[in-house]
Amino acid sequence: MKITGLNVYQVDLPLREGRYSWSNGNFVEVFDSTVLEITTDEGLCGYAECCPLGSAYLPSFALGVRAGLAEIAPHLIGQDPLNIGSINRTMDAALRGHPYAKAPVDIACWDLLGKATGQPLYTLLGGAAQDDVVLYRAISQEAPEVMAKKIEGYAAEGYTKFQLKVGGQVEDDIARIHATRAALKDSDLLVADANTGWTQHEAARVVKAIADLDVYVEQPCMTYEESVSIRRRTALPFVLDEVIDTINALVRAIAEDAMDVINLKISKVGGLTRARQMRDLCVAHGIPMTIEDTWGGDITTATIAHLARSTPAEFVFSATDFNSYGTVDIAEGAPRRVNGRMTAADRPGLGISPIFDALGDPVAQYR
Template sequence: MRIVSADIRVLEVPLRVPFIVSYARYDVMPSVIVSLRTDSGLVGYGEAVPDEHVTGETVESVVAAIAGHLLPALRDTDPRNLNLVHERMDRALVANGAAKAALDIACWDLLGKHAGMPVHALLGGRRPEQPMIAKVLSILPPERVAAQAAEAVSQGFTHLKMKLGSDTEQDVARVAAVRAAVGDGIRIRVDANQGWRDVATARRMIAAIEPFGIDWIEQPIAADDLDGFRRLRPHTNAVIMADEAVITAGDLARLVRDESVDMVNLKLMKSGGILPCQRLATQAELGGLAVQIGSMLETSVSSAAGYHLALAHPNIVSTELSGPVAFSDEPGDLHFPLPYVDITDRPGLGVTLDPAALDRLTVSAKELITE
């Protein structure tokens, strides 16, 4: 089997409410959907959702990387040979995790469709349970985020993830307001997205919010301050998760060596797709760190890819792939009986794309002939 053509579509996917984190506000999410067509007639779908604040990629750079470097490197490569696919992509271009993830995911979709098996079966077999998602709460005034938290609980969510990091005084008030609104039976985790920046501020903030019963604190310091996690560790018993700080195996090895975090948040967009994240999850397991699979707010395509990996890997204990429930319109068809997601046993990713929705959301498109 070989790839004979590819479609690249840039989408703007509308959010139900703005998504606000410490470093940006999004009213729509950019997405690059890639369709790989093979000489056997199969089509595989992949997705890139770049974040210039995390991987340094933009929509424009993703399209350029795929069209100008990655797809040419895969000419005459069997897309089912994922090891060779990544070897050739890595030789053609360093980094560019989101661009590589789009092709990796499409190749897994092709492999599953060719084999007549879901991706999770190809990764070793699924757990029996359906994965659960948390409701992600943007940075808002305390009374507004508390109201959104209460509404989320009424919808069936049992876990909440609060975005923090824009204002330390308001951050404490936000956590207090949400805990008061939802009571003690709802699980709360927080993500500063590097917003507290330095170790001293992180120590103070963790101490201030711990009394409200927090499951874990994600990326409290700057991503490039790996030593900061080591300095922070002796000053708190809170569960600490690294996210933006973990992209490569080298990043993860440093955190394992320092015994400075308890968990890592792996994302297909950061590290290049399912195969690299599977390897990182195993590396984390060997180092004694639990894994969450997160996302950049992706459509059903990349979200399904993350869920397949999470279902198949024993060290992935949490999933935060909530993009489809955050969108008011998207091309895929993942089903969310809250607070769960229904991952089927259909071949490949198990996602069907709606052509009308794709056309409605597309802002630019190009077709590439790879033969």
């Protein structure tokens, strides 16, 4: 099998709630998502999606995905998409860094591998380890009482795990955490996710003020070193996200006992190939994971579902159904939430079919 072309689509994904807000005043109202189609000489096509969380979250942005694909694409024509190791080496030789731009190529090749072998991706990623996966709901940063009310509403939909967007003013964040924890059942899990938004002294104040609550603290500060300093000052369980962006970063964090849980975002690390390596390393060292991505629609949600379903339940802290946050469907056959859980399709590959009427015409084509 040989790659004959790459078709790149751009699609806007508006939010049902109108706005998604997180630390330091950042927000997005309409997500700019890129969908990739890889065509082959055997008639099979592979699909993937990459959707950065704006341009102020990670070193990634929507136009960067498409610019990176423009650099990579000429080197992929004629390559065997089923030789995914070679595909990744080719991309790394053509473009240094920018893993998020390479992620859709890697994922689309995995989709092709599943279709070529007649197997769902969860089988290729290690086999079904659970029937379905538990989801968390992100609660956009607002006034404490508004966030508490939203948690009550989503709990009624079957969610039992919640990621609270903090990283604002310290006093407001302390109130947000107290108010939302009070709205939950004792068995529900709450994660206070600062998304790097606190300085070290601010984070120290927060963890002291919430020390008696049942809550996880996620990525309090911008750097690894600052965050680990806060880890040493609190007995609360600790999650690292933005700074766990490579295998080497994960190895260091495990060796230094830097966290209890990691947030594994598939496009952040370059696609399913490296995400699977990091997943397996976490399992070997007893580190649970939130398995997700920066954002996306139906295709991203399917990718998350396959990696999560092939991971033992005790190591899936939670996963994300991003397609339930938006108003636009871009693929048929994508996972749908049922009572706070979702599953990956048993169909070959990702198990989805793009809705081309929603995607529109390609914004770039490479042959």
